[in-house]
Every structure is written in structure tokens, then in C-alpha cells.
Amino acid sequence: MTKHHPSNDFLMEHAAGSLPVAQAACVSAHLSYCERCRRTDGQLQTVGGAMLERLDPVSVSESLLDTVLARLEDPAPLAYAGQTEVSALPGLLQRLTNKDFSQLVWKRVTRALSISYLSTGDTSHEFALLRIAAGGRIPEHTHGGNEMTLVLEGGFSDGRDSYHPGDFIYRSSEDTHAPVALDGEDCICLTVLDAPLKFTGWQHRWLNPFLKLRAS
Amino acid sequence: MVAASCMLTGRISQVPRCGMVENKNDGEADSGRSSGKWAVPTGRRTDEWSECLVLIGKSNDRAAFTRFFRHFAPLIKAFALAGSSLSAAHADELVQEVMLKVWQKASGFNPEKAAASTWIYTIARNCRTDMFRRLQKFDTPLAADDLNIELEGEEPFTVLHTRRGSDRIKDLMGQLPPDQAQILAKVYMEGKSHSEAAAELDLPLGTVKSRVRLAIQKLQVQMDRQ
């Protein structure tokens, strides 16, 4: 049962199809965990359907109908392969990660933190998986941009609350936090960050000698 | 396999392998079932277009498809041209793509879960997104369909709830004040983000957001207060 959800604004933009692909992927991944948001998403799509019906129709030539009728028996494009095995991972992440996390390249940032960058083609957002060792702490930091986080495995706590698989967290650039992975299991999160250039700075701060990591 | 190296530095540093982690969360991932053919529900409100889709899905009914096409193709074309986003030629191409998908996917349509208009809206929205990306040579491994989480195997309560919501939303749509209807059209029909809509209408972002929220509230879409 997820406790933390995307804002209504995000859900609305998602249903209207206007979120950038990296953010849309993160919201979608949340939907695959969260029945409540799926229900809202369904209703928001209904708004789209109702609007569609109210558009002023634009006439379509009879020959277009003929063209389509002639193509009906064309073989349908192959559905995406994969997802034959049952997995807890949302389908789109299985596609991006080639099924699971075991084949990813993880870039080690500190003893407790590794990052694996995934490509969504969205150049205005970094899309990455973070892996925090069980019980590991990430020193207090701010972000160069706004960040969406979705917990995929394990969990973490940030002093305000604790977060578990399916939980969605959005932090603006002003927020400061110092997440600590819950004990017992590594925490894997999906993060989507805008302003990737600032992210470089954020990443480089790991080299800052004043930052001490207290991994347990 | 997508690039997993650091995009900032282009370097791949140490490669600590992630041991396969145990799958928690067993509520999901039940995608094997439901290639379902659905009967038209009796004693429940249904509409002509849902019946068409059921006929297409059940028996590849070309006459039903033609009726469906004549009704929806002009609306899809209007959708394609909304905000003059696509040329007339591309709009026709979109109509073709959407209608072919209708034919291919109709067997998965469940009239108890969604209205025909909602179902085709989602297809059209995704096709248009993919077409934009193709035209802009935006290369992504994710098709818009990948980001579509279907209401699959939900509890009956949810289904009923969704269905009632759909009837109600249609009824309430006509009562929206013009400024709210205009914003919704920008967002849903033109596919503009809230900030793009704000820029085009020369309104503060906060105004756009609150108008969208008010409209959604008036349509009685159930959302959590935030």
C-alpha cells in the first residue's frame, strides 16, 4: 500500500500526455504500484474522452476510409517482447533495464551509494536508479533541480517519514534532506531530476572532503 | 540495452554488480490474463460506440468498424489539428494509425471499464505523442503505450466507479465556464503542459493550475485534497 503519491497536477498532466517522457515514466511506474492513482488516472482520461467528443469534427475523405479498410488485415506490429516472467518491476522499467537490475552498470559514488543512468531520450531530465546500501546514509544535500523519486525496493527514511516500494516523492530544489536507507535490504530508487547541468555540481559535491559518510 | 554509463562524464567506473534482489511487492505484474472478449453488458448504460467496439473485437465486424470510423475519424482529425500541431497530411496519417489500432486492439476493450470515447482518446493521445517524437527525431526507447498503465483486473468497485464517473463527467462538461473549458482544451486537446498553456494564454502559471483544478473539481473527478 503506497502512502506517498504524485500531486494532482502531475496526475493531470500525465493523463493529458504532456509530461516529459522521463517524468511520465516515473509517474507511470508509480501507477503500476498504486490502485488509488490508477483510478484517478482513469477518470482523468475520461475527461480527455469527453473533450474529444466535443471537438468540432473535421471532415475526412472517403478515400481515407478505403485506405484503412484495405489495411485492416495487415499484420499488427509485434508487441514488445519481454515481460514473460513475472516480475515486481513495472514493465517500462523492465524494458529500460533489460528486465532487472542485475545487468545494470552501477557507478559507485560512495560506499553506500551507487548510480545507474538509464536513457529515456529526454535530454532535459536525468533518469537514474540509485542504490543505497542497507542502513546507508546519504549526507545532507540539496538538489540543483527538482527531483522525483520512486522507491522500487527496500526503503528509506528522511527524518520526516519513511518510504517504501511504490512511494513517490517530489522535492523541489530548495529542499534539504539526508535520506537513510532502511536496514535489512538495499534501497533502490528511481530518480528523475531536471536541470542536469546542476546535477553535475550535485554529483561533484560527493568529492567534497567535508562530507563524511556514515554507512553502518 | 540502454546506455548505463555516466552520461555526464561518458565514463564507466567500477561496475559493482547488483545481485538480483528479491522481488517484493506481489500485488502487481499480473499481465498474463485477460485477452478478454466482453459481452455488451445488459441492464447497464452502454452506448452505440461501445457496442461497435465489442462487435469489432468479437467478430471483426467491418460494418461496425465503418460506423465507428465515420463517427470518430473526424474527431481524431480535429484532435490532430488542435493547436495547429500537425499538418493536414500528418493529421490524416494519425487518423489512419489510430483507426488501425482500434481494429487491432478492440478485443481488449471492456465496455464496463471505460467509455469508447475514453478508450479511443487514450489511443489517439499516445499515437500523437509518438508521431510528434518521430517528427522531431526524438529518440526514446519508450513508446507512449509503455507509459500506459491499464486498469487491469481491478476490483469491481473500481470498475463501477470508473464507469459512473465517465457518464457524470460527460454530463458536467457542458457546464464548465469558458475560461476553464479553454484551459482544459489546451491541456487535453492540444497536449500542452501547464506552463506552455500559461505562456500561450499569457497567464501566470498559478492561474492556469488553479483553473485546471477548478475544472477537474467541477467535473467531480475524485482527487485527494492536497
Ligand SMILES: [Zn+2]
Ligand atoms: Zn498513488
